[in-house]
Amino acid sequence: MAAQRIAVVTGGNKGIGFGVMKELCAKFDGIVYLTARDEGRGRAAIEELKKLGPSARFHQLDIDNAESIATFADYIKKTYGGFDVLVNNAAIAYKTAATEPFGEQAENTVRVNFFGTLAVCRSLFPLLRPHARVSTVSSSAGHLLNINGDEPAASALRQKFSSPSLTEEELCDLMNQFVKKANDGSWKAAGWPNGSYVVSKVGVSALTRVQQRAFDADSRPDIVVNNCHPGYVDTDMSSHKGPLTIEEGAACVAYLALLPPNIKEPRGAYLWYDKQIVDWVNGPVPSFV
Numbered sequence: 441m442a443a444q445r446i447a448v449v450t451g452g453n454k455g456i457g458f459g460v461m462k463e464l465c466a467k468f469d470g471i472v473y474l475t476a477r478d479e480g481r482g483r484a485a486i487e488e489l490k491k492l493g494p495s496a497r498f499h500q501l502d503i504d505n506a507e508s509i510a511t512f513a514d515y516i517k518k519t520y521g522g523f524d525v526l527v528n529n530a531a532i533a534y535k536t537a538a539t540e541p542f543g544e545q546a547e548n549t550v551r552v553n554f555f556g557t558l559a560v561c562r563s564l565f566p567l568l569r570p571h572a573r574v575s576t577v578s579s580s581a582g583h584l585l586n587i588n589g590d591e592p593a594a595s596a597l598r599q600k601f602s603s604p605s606l607t608e609e610e611l612c613d614l615m616n617q618f619v620k621k622a623n624d625g626s627w628k629a630a631g632w633p634n635g636s637y638v639v640s641k642v643g644v645s646a647l648t649r650v651q652q653r654a655f656d657a658d659s660r661p662d663i664v665v666n667n668c669h670p671g672y673v674d675t676d677m678s679s680h681k682g683p684l685t686i687e688e689g690a691a692c693v694a695y696l697a698l699l700p701p702n703i704k705e706p707r708g709a710y711l712w713y714d715k716q717i718v719d720w721v722n723g724p725v726p727s728f729v
């Protein structure tokens with residue numbers, strides 16, 4: 441008998457993550473785990489999804505908490521032995537009007553969005569089954585050309601991020617360098633942009649490329665990871681200013697989670713919300729939304 445197929449969505453209790461849950465519950469042939477850092481919010485969202493069908497389950501997962509990640513990975517391993525789809529959706533963003541110092545914003549945003557996502561991947565990737573799909577939610581902010589601080593330092597940074605031999609460790613170093621510069625006030629001169637969210641999302645987009653190279657060399661066949669800009673979506677994060685519905689924002693994310701077996705492309709790619717593959721290194725960047 442074939443193993444029960446399992447999908448996992450991080451930050452699934454609201455916004456785009458909840459939209460992805462709805463689409464996976466309708467289209468994925470298996471159980472879909474809605475994970476959330478807050479058990480109450482997660483279970484309330486599951487009640488909503490149950491109206492649509494029986495495939496959604498809940499498990500607590502805070503991507504910013506090593507113990508929570510380890511507990512969830514252990515649960516998946518012991519209960520199912522492995523799994524098939526991971527949607528890295530959870531993230532935070534400070535509002536433009538936030539008054540916290542830039543260094544503090546940089547530290548928290550990079551820690552959750554980049555290092556949290558990386559920690560989830562490191563714990564869960566060993567459990568991915570052949571033909572697994574990983575869909576990571578980046579942003580228009582995650583395009584490499586947004587690394588646009590002072591030149592020539594910015595070009596040098598872009599070259600490092602886009603190097604075909606970039607390693608996870610080197611990428612972590614780059615993220616830590618940004619946080620350090622954000623704290624000592626020299627980030628712009630060192631080539632970094634003014635947004636910590638931008639840097640965290642460039643980090644996850646660069647990570648996708650590094651991860652696909654590792655999957656290509658993995659003994660498990662046909663594991664594919666991609667990332668996308670979901671569009672400018674009507675959620676709490678956008679203060680409900682985005683014109684797209686959560687269903688529209690979930691479309692490309694869910695498409696990448698459900699890519700059929702042995703697909704030639706996209707693999708390790710950056711996509712726009714309308715599912716077009718965008719050149720992450722050179723652009724052009726499609727118009728915003």
Ligand SMILES: NC(=O)c1ccc[n+]([C@@H]2O[C@H](COP(=O)([O-])OP(=O)(O)OC[C@H]3O[C@@H](n4cnc5c(N)ncnc54)[C@H](OP(=O)(O)O)[C@@H]3O)[C@@H](O)[C@H]2O)c1
Pocket residue numbers: 450451452453454455456457476477478481501502503504505528529530531532533552556577578579580669670671672673674675676677678682
């Ligand atoms: N909305 C947009 O226009 C837009 C544009 C580009 C990219 N994105 C990206 O799309 C994704 C979803 O954003 P959204 O707009 O749906 O935002 P949202 O409505 O603020 O939802 C974010 C989700 O992430 C969860 N989360 C935050 N920190 C977490 C942690 N440490 N562990 C687990 N879950 C955590 C939140 O949980 P709580 O409910 O507990 O806070 C919530 O479920 C993010 O990656 C975001 O960067 C959004």
